[in-house]
Amino acid sequence: xxxxxxxxxxxxxxxxxxxxxxxxxxxxxxxxxxxxxxxxxxxxxxxxxxxxxxxxxxxxxxxxxxxxxxxxxxxxxxxxxxxxxxxxxxxxxxxxxxxxxxxxxxxxxxxxxxxxxxxxxxxxxxxxxxxxxxxxxxxxxxxxxxxxxxxxxxxxxxxxxxxxxxxxxxxxxxxxxxxxxxxxxxxxxxxxxxxxxxxxxxxxxxxxxxxxxxxxxx
Amino acid sequence: xxxxxxxxxxxxxxxxxxxxxxxxxxxxxxxxxxxxxxxxxxxxxxxxxxxxxxxxxxxxxxxxxxxxxxxxxxxxxxxxxxxxxxxxxxxxxxxxxxxxxxxxxxxxxxxxxxxxxxxxxxxxxxxxxxxxxxxxxxxxxxxxxxxxxxxxxxxxxxxxxxxxxxxxxxxxxxxxxxxxxxxxxxxxxxxxxxxxxxxxxxxxxxxxxxxxxxxxxx
DNA sequence: CGAACACTTGACTAGAGTCAATGTGTGTGG
DNA sequence: CCACACACATTGACTCTAGTCAAGTGTTCG
Numbered sequence: 001x002x003x004x005x006x007x008x009x010x011x012x013x014x015x016x017x018x019x020x021x022x023x024x025x026x027x028x029x030x031x032x033x034x035x036x037x038x039x040x041x042x043x044x045x046x047x048x049x050x051x052x053x054x055x056x057x058x059x060x061x062x063x064x065x066x067x068x069x070x071x072x073x074x075x076x077x078x079x080x081x082x083x084x085x086x087x088x089x090x091x092x093x094x095x096x097x098x099x100x101x102x103x104x105x106x107x108x109x110x111x112x113x114x115x116x117x118x119x120x121x122x123x124x125x126x127x128x129x130x131x132x133x134x135x136x137x138x139x140x141x142x143x144x145x146x147x148x149x150x151x152x153x154x155x156x157x158x159x160x161x162x163x164x165x166x167x168x169x170x171x172x173x174x175x176x177x178x179x180x181x182x183x184x185x186x187x188x189x190x191x192x193x194x195x196x197x198x199x200x201x202x203x204x205x206x207x208x209x210x211x212x213x214x215x216x217x218x
Numbered sequence: 219x220x221x222x223x224x225x226x227x228x229x230x231x232x233x234x235x236x237x238x239x240x241x242x243x244x245x246x247x248x249x250x251x252x253x254x255x256x257x258x259x260x261x262x263x264x265x266x267x268x269x270x271x272x273x274x275x276x277x278x279x280x281x282x283x284x285x286x287x288x289x290x291x292x293x294x295x296x297x298x299x300x301x302x303x304x305x306x307x308x309x310x311x312x313x314x315x316x317x318x319x320x321x322x323x324x325x326x327x328x329x330x331x332x333x334x335x336x337x338x339x340x341x342x343x344x345x346x347x348x349x350x351x352x353x354x355x356x357x358x359x360x361x362x363x364x365x366x367x368x369x370x371x372x373x374x375x376x377x378x379x380x381x382x383x384x385x386x387x388x389x390x391x392x393x394x395x396x397x398x399x400x401x402x403x404x405x406x407x408x409x410x411x412x413x414x415x416x417x418x419x420x421x422x423x424x425x426x427x428x429x430x431x432x433x434x435x436x
Numbered sequence: 437c438g439a440a441c442a443c444t445t446g447a448c449t450a451g452a453g454t455c456a457a458t459g460t461g462t463g464t465g466g
Numbered sequence: 467c468c469a470c471a472c473a474c475a476t477t478g479a480c481t482c483t484a485g486t487c488a489a490g491t492g493t494t495c496g
Contacts, residue, residue: 041421109327120337120382164338203259
């Protein structure tokens with residue numbers, strides 16, 4: 001697995017893909033956190049989904065030009081890059097691979113749909129709880145949790161951008177989650193104290209994550 | 219074009235695909251309006267995107283089991299159905315077709331991402347204006363507009379479910395759009411009075427629609 | 437040490453939700 | 467043909483969730 005120790009180093013805040021550009025390669029996040037995000041006209045940021053180690057960052061760029069959303073590093077990390085040309089050859093040689101990447105795109109879309117529901121119809125507390133649940137399940141699937149804890153090096157501003165809330169309100173909701181004995185976020189680490197309770201609070205059902213979560217069950 | 223006059227008739231409110239099911243065919247909406255939608259635990263509905271004539275309703279069902287979201291008819295309409303088995307044969311015979319359906323899935327995802335931004339970071343007035351802009355551009359692409367008017371047989375409740383707002387507030391925002399000389403919705407018809415103004419109000423840029431909008435430009 | 441940054445707190449505001457009553461069609465069936 | 471029911475739209479009064487503003491408190495790092 002020499003490839004895994006290679007890859008380009010990225011710093012917190014780096015833009016891996018800029019909305020409006022035509023990328024010439026697809027990348028895989030090897031380490032660290034990133035987010036796909038869009039900008040409103042007033043400059044407000046909205047994260048559309050978190051990208052965790054193992055996720056393709058910009059599969060869309062292969063068929064959609066220009067790209068509609070940016071990918072930004074939320075922590076230091078590492079990415080592997082695969083030029084579109086090489087990717088195309090790979091797909092021609094292994095047609096079944098196309099199906100599995102197509103499916104990857106569908107799971108991505110499914111996550112985006114859940115996020116529409118999250119920001120559209122859930123309360124502030126539910127949104128935060130939901131995002132924590134999703135992140136926990138996805139990290140568990142790639143072995144990045146220990147018991148009910150995981151590294152979560154994002155600022156409260158990032159959580160606000162993911163949930164469509166203000167930083168101040170995110171702060172208060174995190175305090176409420178702690179006070180309710182559900183979960184705490186401290187020093188870049190999340191610790192879940194009551195997993196069933198957190199899921200219920202966040203109206204979370206992992207079905208929409210498909211294989212990404214199933215891998216954990218296996 | 220005999221196929222176009224065929225297809226199954228659906229009534230307003232019919233559920234074409236139910237979240238949690240394993241569908242055995244993909245369908246194309248031939249006529250009428252539908253929405254992909256999800257349910258929050260408190261029973262609140264959130265539409266994730268509108269489906270217009272020519273759109274695939276449940277391409278996801280081909281590779282994702284069970285389906286994460288429902289498709290519900292928002293007006294009377296007609297759908298054509300293609301069994302998964304036949305679809306699979308089609309893709310094997312014409313591998314390039316898979317790429318174009320994959321791209322279709324990506325455009326779907328792009329629309330869902332824009333909706334995350336819409337409900338997450340835009341004001342009520344912007345959300346309504348944005349949805350009207352998107353619908354106008356997509357309908358124009360399939361020849362279902364005349365000048366700046368189009369049929370829009372949805373209730374204000376549907377608009378509320380699409381934007382994450384309450385019906386009452388949607389009603390007030392529609393009045394504001396009219397008062398501002400931007401657009402009116404009456405008797406199931408939308409009439410845009412100031413197209414540049416409506417786009418600006420809704421922070422709308424059609425880039426994220428890709429080919430669906432481009433077809434109109436051609 | 438001080439600058440920069442993230443987090444926290446309190447006081448106030450405002451945008452959107454809720455509730456309830458009233459309109460307005462559109463059918464339907466007696 | 468009218469009475470009624472039903473769904474959808476509209477209005478006003480009130481509430482409340484979340485946003486804004488501003489002032490602190492840490493804490494990391496040159």
